[in-house]
Amino acid sequence: MSVSLIDTHCHINFFSNAGEIALECEKKKIHTIYVTTLPSQFEETYLYVKPLKYIYPSLGFHCLENDYNLEKEKSIFLRNISKTKFIGEVGLDFSKRAIQSKEKQIEIFKFILNNIKSKNKIINLHSSNAEDIVLEFLIKYDIKKAIFHWYSGKIGTLNEILNYGYYFSINESMCKSKKGQNIISKIPKERILIETDAPFIKNILPYKNHYVYSYLSNQWQLDIDTVIYIVYNNFNRLQNTDNKKNLFDF
Template sequence: MIDLHAHIDLCPEPSEVVKEIERRKMYVLSVTTTPSAWTGTYSIAKHYSRIKTALGLHPQIAHERISELPLFDTFINETDYVGEVGLDGSPEFVKYKKSQLAVLKHILKSCGNSGGKIISLHSRRAASDVIDILDKYPDAGIPVFHWFTGGKGDLKRAIQRNAWFSVGPAMLNSKRSIEMVEYIPKDRILTESDGPFAKISGKPLMPWDVELAVVGLSRIWDMAPSEANEVLFSNFRTLIASK
């Protein structure tokens, strides 16, 4: 199983989560929310080859942590993965748009200067703006939209830009999201948990709960879960090889 967006460092017992990931032979991208969290988060899983740690600065706290951009630049060459980064246009965060834009532009430029990264992107109520900015930084790397919630027009633009998409169990609880997933090419989709933030029935999701997303995708694709798993592993290998 593959979890391309999990907040392992924010789980109640990160070391136990890492052990369970290893026991299940999963592939997991452990995203961070601040550059200052990088060292500690990386150390949690540095001995586990199936877990990679991404360097991030979450848009919801960009205005509070913009001073950490030099730290971001310090660590950028230590990983092939960046996330969670992006923009958030929700009512409570849109007032910080200027800071969010400055942070994202800096990050994308830094990614380009470092040879390009696989980038896990947050784009809640800001998909169009994120795509516009990506167009200005073509060398930044490979964008992977985490829990995409933009409109159909935004989705078409993202697909045309060769973006990827990570889909989780909570996302597949929405009829609108399912309709969006149906439109995305099968070979651009990977699974995610977004745990422990994402929940189902009030329970925080763990990386291994991506199995629920595999089942959901198998229904959308009209195939057995085992076949859906094969598609996802093929996609994963393609994404990693393209870096």
Template sequence: MKSRKSRIFLVNRTSHHLCQLSPTSPRMRGANVLVVDMLGFVDCHCHISARDFDKDIEEVIDSSKQVGLLALLAVAEHAGEFEKIIELSQRFPGFIFPCLGVHPVQDVSPEQQRGPVSRLVDLDAALPIIEKYKDHLVAIGEVGLDFTPRYVSNDTDKESQRQVLVRQAQIAKELDLPLNVHSRSAGRPTIHLLKEQGVEKALLHAFDGKPSVAMEGVKAGYFFSIPPSIVRSEQKQKLVKQLPLENICLETDSPALGPEKQVRNEPKNICISAEYISKIKGVSLQTVMEVTTQNALRLFPKLKSAIRP
């Protein structure tokens, strides 16, 4: 086992930023400092393959490591970005871990003459690539249901999404992998479908449903990841208050769901999620860090090869 090193962090109570500092930094004088014996953070849901990061990916990764990020799970939305995610995982081995899957909402061009709802045909291009890289994957994702009215207008659309999710749940079971799940405006239907399919390991990212519905997922053994947008979301704050810490993981969903609207989110903001959770739960930042990282290791066991507590 690797020995755990103490690191020093400065918590900015107004901006919610957590910054790793050198003990000799002049900013240490009179500052509110937390000295923690820690493992580090895991970003369980991140779109690091997004074009938003093409120009400064190295800087983005470096800055995230500076705040204690140990690993991030790169999720996909469609087959077109699978190879890029695999390439990034090879470029940053032991730090970026790939998850491949088909999102319930797809980007479609006018020429395709179809709505954005995922269909089984969207899996045609995805399945061969998933099969090719199955030994490298830590999860199947991003998959799920999205019943937001602007995307779903009828029961046929909902059933189409269900079929795609069911198939990917089957694939995950065949490969013995967890699911990284999207459930916008469909919390209860998503949890019910996962339970019906016998899914035992699942992460529900940025869950937007009622805490009472989330507790159904807790009873099924599922985990819920919390993004930095919690600082501006009363719903997320209520969710964290209700959820057991033992079922909470961290995420950024970068480049989306940052602490500020219309501003690119980055993996380094993982510490914002952690600090806000510590405030709500009334526990130390160290406790949040250690418990959420252990939760991530339980849910995504392939991370253990890179993260040794």
């Protein structure tokens, strides 16, 4: 079998050597979803990553980025929707650090969902302390494809998310905490994706992200090549595309 590693959530632009990171992912054939946190970030970097085969630019509008010129960012979001099938990082955060901006977050999230609901997009979600309402909005706006990034919510909500066909991306920090390990154990093999969330999880690079694969290998009692195959096949199934660059070479 000939498959590659994936990273479904990486903030490449936050690295000081972002260009080198992107080119190394390309060289090593690491399929990497490059998430942004503002539409203007996406627009500023899109032309640089567009020629790369293994970097997937993702149009983001992070829930904590709500003190910018929102009308300007909304306009940028709208004119860039057609450039990518990936939307993220977006979502809601009702933790103590962010609850004061709850209404503004909801406004932005509704704006995003309303403008992608009839399009074949894959949405990359932040849902800290807001998992239930994020799911509620996905259902309301009939969003078909979603990845819950670094999920930390209730198992009951996790099961509901699975019932709607959505995916979860797990990372090294989750594998090293008891709560994260418990969550990972509840996710079926066919719904797991792997992320780094680099550089926010420190000392991890998208092309040196072997820890999670090894962890799953031990948990699933499967050899590492089989784990790589399963996770990559999940990524392929999520995309459900005829674009050959995204298909396996078996």
